[in-house]
Amino acid sequence: MNKLTLNVPEMSCGHCVSAVSSAVKGVTGVGDVHVDLSSKRVEVTGEGLEPKAVAAAVREAGYEPEES
Numbered sequence: 870m871n872k873l874t875l876n877v878p879e880m881s882c883g884h885c886v887s888a889v890s891s892a893v894k895g896v897t898g899v900g901d902v903h904v905d906l907s908s909k910r911v912e913v914t915g916e917g918l919e920p921k922a923v924a925a926a927v928r929e930a931g932y933e934p935e936e937s
Contacts, residue, residue: 870900871918875911875934877927880904885932892930896922 877889886904893902893913900915911934913923927934 870914870916871898873913873918873920873923875913875924875927876909877911877932877934878909879932880906880909882906888930889927889932892926893923896926899923 877885880886880889883906886906889911890902890904893899893911896913896919898915898917898919899913901913903912904910905912911927924934
């Protein structure tokens with residue numbers, strides 16, 4: 870099981886959490902997504918995670934991720 874954490878400083882509301890979570894869940898290999906609005910972090914676990922694909926999904930949701 871791999872783990873990836875991204876900072877998404879632009880997230881500011883429940884809609885942001887929902888949009889990012891939905892987008893990331895659609896990435897191949899993603900098993901679980903935890904979005905913490907207070908810390909503005911997205912924690913992703915899964916098998917064979919591709920960090921670039923996860924970051925691209927966050928961008929598609931309208932946010933710019935930063936790898937932590």
